[in-house]
Amino acid sequence: MKNLRQGLHVLLTLSILLILIMFLTNQLQNRNYDASWYTALSAVMSGIASIGGLFLLVVTFLYFIETKKMVSEAKRQREILEEPAVSVKITPDIKKSNALNVVIKNTGGGAAYDVSIKFNPDIPYHDSTLNELNMFKKMPLIDKGETIEFFFASAHEYLNSEKPKFSEATLEYYIHPVNERDKSKPIVRKINIDIEERKGQLQIAHRDMHELVNEIEELKHALLLSIVKKGENVDK
Structure with missing residues (x-):
């Protein structure tokens, strides 16, 4: 210019x-x-x-x-x-701090196709490993703005075990479906996974509407019991 x-x-x-x-x-x-x-x-x-x-x-x-x-x-x-921008992390659950969840997000501007994720070293999961999960071998589609989240392990048990706490996740995905892909190369991203990142961190308690309804029901039940006891005392 x-x-x-x-x-x-x-x-x-x-x-x-x-x-x-x-x-x-x-x-x-x-x-x-x-x-x-x-x-x-x-x-x-x-x-x-x-x-x-x-x-x-x-x-x-x-x-x-x-x-x-x-x-x-x-x-x-x-x-x-x-372009899609897919990420993965292992983080404490928002509502239950003792639970660790695997969270996969597509924060980009388009859908991601044929998504695969590989951890190095591999991370134990239940009676297998994360790399052995079918979803990590190939996910046909993660739409724009979509979030996939599932339970990974108990935070207390995992953090106090000898299992690996660090890993590198390699994500590979395409910006077009198979029939529109031609010879385009996949997008490859590498993300460091630190399971101990939130260790020792205090969390804010989050309550949903269901929990609030239960608390109201408990207060209502306690109030009714209080009224009944007061009536019994008056009769005496």
Whole structure:
């Protein structure tokens, strides 16, 4: 873009110079000079006009190149915004801090196809490992904004065991389904998994509507018992 601005400045300077030369030529035509002088002047003006035309061609070419770069950059930015961005982590459950969950999210601008996740080293899960789960071998689709979450292990038991606490997750997925993929390469992301990241951290208790309803029912039951006891005392 800087080269384009410099070229435009040169073109503007040459244009002003040509206008000035044409003005001077017009003034000189009113004076009595021989034919050879005018021939030499015409040759000089033709040379200047040729140079100006060459500069104009160069500026036009630079403008074309810069415009092409801008279009390519805008296209790439749009593609990045539309690309999926899949991530995975092992984190405490929001409601139950003693439970660790595996959370997979697609926070990008498009769907992710044929998603596979591999942990190195592999992480034990139930009576198998995470790498042995079918879903991690190949998930056909994780839609834009979709979250997959499932129970992993008890935080207390796992953190106090000899099982691996660190691993590297390699995620591989495509931005197009199979029938539209051609020979496009998959997106590959590597994410460090630190299961001890939240160890010792205190959490805020979250209550949902079901728990609030249960608490109201308990308060109602306690209130009724209190009324009944007061009635019995009055009778006595």
